[in-house]
Amino acid sequence: MRRSKGNLKMAVVAFLGLGVMGYPMAAHLKNKGGHDVTVYNRTTAKSEQWVAQHGGKLAVTPAAAAEGKDFVFSCVGNDDDLRSVTSGPDGAFKSMKKGAIFIDNTTASAEVARELGQKAEGAGFSFLDAPVSGGQAGAENGVLTVMVGGKQDAFDKAKPVIDAYARMVGLMGPTGSGQLTKMINQIAIAGLVQGLSEGIHFGKKAGLDIEKVVEVISKGAAGSWQMENRHKTMNAGKYDYGFAVDWMRKDLGICLAEADRNGALLPVTALVDQFYKEVQSMGGNRWDTSSLLARLER
DSSP states (O other), X not given: OOOEETTEEOOEEEEXXXXXXXXXXXXXXXXXXXXXXXXXXXXXXXXXXXXXXXXXXXXXXXXXXXXXXXXXXXXXXXXXXXXXXXXXTTOGGGTOOTTOEEEEOSOOOHHHHHHHHHHHHHHTOEEEEOOEESHHHHHHHTOEEEEEESOHHHXXXXXXXXXXXXXXXXXXXXXXXXXXXXXXXXXXXXXXXXXXXXXXXXXXXXXXXXXXXXXXXXXXXXXXXXXXXXXXXXXXXXXOSXXXXXXXXXXXXXXXXXHHHHTOOOXXXXXXXXXXXXXXXXXXXXXXXGGHHHHHTO
C-alpha cells in the first residue's frame, strides 16, 4: 500500500485482461477504489482505450505490468491463457516482488490454481484464485460475488482492494477452493435454467399467461434470480442479456472434468451441457444461457 485518502488505503496494482469482465473491473479499481492501476491486454488497442477513458498506465507485457506492484489481478479466458500471463515467457510471475499478491478472477480449473499457487509460494509471493459470479452487468455495476481460495493472511490484505468491484467476497478454503466453489455455482445455474426453460415451455403449451404465472410462483419456493431477471426475455425469445453459451460450456466442461477426478456424480449437469451443445449447433454460441428455451421451441 502506498498512500491514503481518508480511511481508504491506496494500492499500486496491475490488471491483466480487459475483456467484457476485466475492463469494468479494472475501472472500478481505479475510479471507485482510487488505486494506481496499470493495465495489460493482449490487444494493446484495448489497453489504450481503457487508459484514454480512465487514466492510469498501460504495459505491453504482463511482466512489465506486474513489476513493483502490490497486487496483480487477472481475468482471462481459460487455463492456457492464465498460464501465458503468469508463468509464460513474459508472464507476471517473472517480475512480481516478494510479498505481493496475485489475484486471479478467471474461471479456470482448480488444478491450474494449485499449480500457480505453488509457483507463487516458491517465488515469495501469494496467489489467490478468485473467480467471480454476476456476469457482465455485475462487473459493470461493481457488484460481483467473488469466491476465493488461498491463505487467510493474503485474503485479508487483498479483500479491501477486491471490494472495489464486489458486493460479496468470501474465503472458501485453500488454493483451488475458489474455483471449486465457482463450479458449484455453475452446476446450480445450469439446472435452474433448464428447469425454468421447461416450465415456461410447458406453460406456453398449456395456454397460460407466463407473466401471470411467474408473478405468482416467483414469490414461492420456485423463485430464483434466473426467474426474476430472465423470464421476460425468455418469454420474448430474446437471448442477448448476459453470459454466453460458449462460456457456459467451457465452465461446465471444467465442472465435469473435476467430477471425473473427485468421483462426484453430475448427471443433470452432463445432460444440460449437451443441451447447450445443441444450442450451439443452432447458431446460439453467443446467446445468453437462458437460450435453453430456444432448444425446446425449435
